Amino acid sequence: MTQQSICFPRALLALALVGLLSAAAKAQPSVTPTDCRQLVASGNPQYAPYLWRSASNEERLVGANVDLLAWLSKELGVAIESRYVGPWGRVQEEMRAGRIDLIAGAFFTQARTEYMDYFYPAFRETRSVVLVRDSSRLDFKRWVDLAPLQGVTVIGNSLGEEFDRYAREHLSISQVATLEQALQMLHRSRVDYLVYEDAPAAAYQARLNIDGLKPLLPAVASESLYLTLSHRSPCNTPELRGRIARAMYKLSRQPALMNGWIDKSIQLWKKQGN
Structure with a gap:
């Protein structure tokens, strides 16, 4: 047996190992659950009592859906920042680009499924x-x-x-x-x-x-009002989607929570308008 005939199988083996390692790397999610430490959420900023800009800090959003996000943050153990990024049309553009992670309050359309995941059940009718x-x-x-x-x-x-x-x-x-x-x-x-x-x-x-x-x-x-997650969010993993879905199901079993947040937000909205 010649030296050349020995080296050839070794070369094939090395190539096979490289291919396996490359495939394994691609199979790993880009973000593990521990990597996702914060989510940025937005929504329609002219949607009282669900969402509107804070009177004290116009870069922040307030309203019933912000209370929902605060509750969700505790359920997930992940910080969620409610941020004003512009009018409703701009919010959808930011979501498509993955510059925000969540929309707190979106109706279902087929077109929107091209760039974001919906979580069921809806949190409001x-x-x-x-x-x-x-x-x-x-x-x-x-x-x-x-x-x-x-x-x-x-x-x-x-x-x-x-x-x-x-x-x-x-x-x-x-x-x-x-x-x-x-x-x-x-x-x-x-x-x-x-x-x-x-x-x-x-x-x-x-x-x-x-x-x-x-x-x-x-x-x-x-129409049903849903929480959604951008396809391009670095936090969009099967593990996180599953945790959010379980949290939204838990919320649907406690309707008094959402009703209470809405009632509180209506009073806050009236107070800020005076």
Whole structure:
């Protein structure tokens, strides 16, 4: 047997070992549970009583969903910072890029699943309605009743996939940057109706001292509000996803917690508006 014939199998063995080590390295998660020491969360900053900017520090968010995140932080043993990163459209861009880890409060759309994971069950069921002036004679029973009129909503606001699709194809609904702007447009008769969630809309009306508006039934949509995690978050591991899912299930078994956070946040919102 020659020296060359001996070296050749050794070379193959070395290559095989390198391949195995490389595959094993790729199989390891980029972040282990102990590496994830902090999560950055954000959400719609004009979403009282769920979320809004702190009066004392505008880089922070306050509201019922921040209380939820504080509870979740204790459950996970991981610090969660609630940070203002811009309006709702910007929040979604930051989530897509992985510059924030969590969104505290997002409706489900298929498009959003391309860049973030949803945690079930939802932590809140919401109701979106058509708001009109008290003088409106709109007899609203079906979506088609809105077709002859001009509506408004907030940029990036989803009202459920079915209604969003119908609105794009059949309705005339402009989009503005803030709920405050949308309410002012309706109040000043610049549009015929506003489509938004009833609780946040009522909270903003109270703070802005806008009266003369009313919600119409039936609701346009009833949607679930979810906690989500960015696909590009360095903390997005199977282990952490499992822990968050278990925590959200535990929360769903204690509905008094979320109800209490909302009640407390409504009072805080009113106080800050005075």
